[in-house]
Structures are given as structure tokens and as C-alpha cells.
Amino acid sequence: GFLAQEVQQIFPDIVHEREDGLLSLSYDKFTIVAVQAIKEQQAIINQQQAVIDNLLQRVTALEQE
DSSP, X not given: OOOHHHHHHHOGGGEEEOTTSOEEEOXXXXXXXXXXXXXXXXXXXXXXXXXXXXXXXXXXXXXXX
């Protein structure tokens, strides 16, 4: 799970204080943030894969010389 105190520092809109004073996460709002983070992470992975593919082609070409 997540610690509400840690999440609150980054996404204060997702954390609310309950009547008993404890902090709680609004997981329905958290889902939106998680999906966006996954999209951004996938874009980085795709860029890195393109660089890896390019480097592999270059190495293969050098090995064939």
C-alpha cells in the first residue's frame, strides 16, 4: 500500500483527513494519476528501446566489417 503522508506531499488532492484524524487516500482519484504515470513511463521505455535497437544495428554492422 501507500503511506498517505508520503502521497500527500506529492498529490495533496488525493489525501483527505477522516473524522478520526487519520489520513486516507481517495483511490478513485489515484487511479487517474497512476494511469498517466504509466503512459509517461511507457513513452520513456519506447524511446529507450529505439536507442537500443539503433545501437544493436550499429554494433552488428561493425561486427560484419
